[in-house]
Amino acid sequence: MWDPDDALSHLLRPLRLRGAYVSDWRLGRGWAVRGEPEPRALLHHIREGHAVIRLANGETDTLHPGDLAIFPRGAAHVIAEKDDAVPQQIDRLLPDRTPGSTDVLDLGTEPRTGSMLCAGLDYEAAGEYPLYRTLPDLLIVRADAIEADRTLPGILACLAIELDEQRSSTRAVALRLFELIYILGLRCALKSMDQSAPISRALAHPAIGRVLIAMYEDFARDWSITDLATIAGMSRASFAATFKKIVGETPARHLRRHRLARARDLIETTNLSQESIAKSVGYQSNVGLHLAFRTEFGLTPGALRRPDNARLHSRSDSPAAGTSPRSGEPL
Template sequence: MNSHSEVPVSHDRSSGNAQDYGMAATRADVLSQVLTLIRLRGELVYSAQLRGPWSIAFPAGPAHFYFISSGSAWLTPLGAAPVRLGCGDMVLLPHGTGHVVGDDLATPPVPIGQVIGAHFDRDRSVLDYGGDGAAASVVGGLFHFEGGSLAAIMAALPLVVHLQAGPGKPPDWLNALTHFLVKESHEVEPGSSLMISRLIDLLVIRTLRTWAASQAHPNSWIGAIGDERIGRALNAIHAAPFAPWTVRQLASLATMSRTIFAERFTARVGEAPLQYVKRLKLTLAADMLAGGALRITQVAERVGYASDAAFSRAFKAQFGYAPSEVVQRQHGIGGEDGAVAGGARSVRA
């Protein structure tokens, strides 16, 4: 890698020294940048009127969200403990984990395919299901992330992202977004599919932002969002990921000594500053290679490696396979994405 300490002009990115990057970083938003890189895509939304006893099993596939507009429910992700969802709660399953959602933990779950076949109004995207017991109203939806090579970044998110309503009503933004989502799904008009996708994007991003702000000290980039000083350095890294950052430069942005900065960054993010920079560069390199427009030599140069050999060694150490294998592996990921999208559309079709 380049060893000089000056931060050069980066490819079509902000230029100048570390202070210039710090000024640009004040306008940066790590969460937005990460979500842009992984290309969040909303798929569909539906409203569910449910009466106990009811229990529905969803296979692994697209990511899900649920908003409990009335009543309550239990969510049980595959291999994880059940989560009690109360009225006004919002929950994301960002990894597309197979799960069961129901009114209790004792009712045998019915596969979603069987439930849809008999109880789903495809014209209005309404699910009416259950017995004659306690009622619950749920707004559900599907989304997915297309940036398969960014799995290491997304691994920072837990299986379940849970926003609890607490006392009083849910926040206004949550009520407003779910209201318009349901309205668009019930009253299908030209442009409704695009509107639903964009609203899901907003809902997921706002949920992640609100949840991240509530986390005290998670060991990931999420934990740094709420830390003003470490956040400045992290924002600068994301604003110019291919710059040859040094601990001194990043510590200066954070207005901290190098030692204290390195310790605090590692505690907040879960890895040392330059290791984070290296992993981000290689992750972005994998995404560029998957796009097919650049050769390995071009990507290696763009992300700051002096030779193909050095780049290939670092890449393989990070991901476990060589850069030349990315296109084939991405083809497999694309197939999975297609299956996810197809599965999501089949709920509506």
């Protein structure tokens, strides 16, 4: 059941967070690091000094002591002492960022100008709710917001002590603490997020929230607009209009994207037959999945399994994106 007071738990539950790696950055003059997209959540907590973050689209922001930067889906970015600094590739600095690893990274030249704690958290991408994918590439929790939280400052302090003192089992403790920091940081960020953002509107609307969870947790069901409107406690017309306004797309489009994301993961990671995959995600036949998959991704399920087509780029301008079924028809 959707609980508007605990919406974040619903959002994170299918991700199955698990620690990936932790690195303690010692910062000197002229330091700069570039990271390419990673299939994990990333965090930067600056302890001393300042840092400029530049995203792939050119947007920049500045971190001050105590700030926490969150990249929910591991977006590409440059983080540096100054915006004009020449960055080093993180893959060369830390080539083996394996789950459970911890590293100390010395950057720049003497004298030391700051320090920062960083982490990557792996999660089950197949479990991503479409709503999670609407999070911005970068969320920043400022130091004053962290201090106002009754839990997060203590967790950050414990992490700093563990890494500074390197006690027994520090590696395991640091990874678990960063999982908490990620969840608590997201909670702080969502509180201050622009209320016009799709995720903010959806999390704040109990009726639409109930529908989203029902769709996500039973996405193979033969849903109709009538079914979903009943869960929301709204008329069909009111529900359809409200859903599109809040989520940004029709119920049919939203459910279809979730089904196809799950199908894509099964195709890439299992040897299940396409017929079995089609039925497991809510399609009555392999033909239906084939057509929907080609519309969404530009390739067939069979082509995706070929080694030369392993990497696909999703198409957001699908011809079916703005369509929706009649009130009693399955989605």
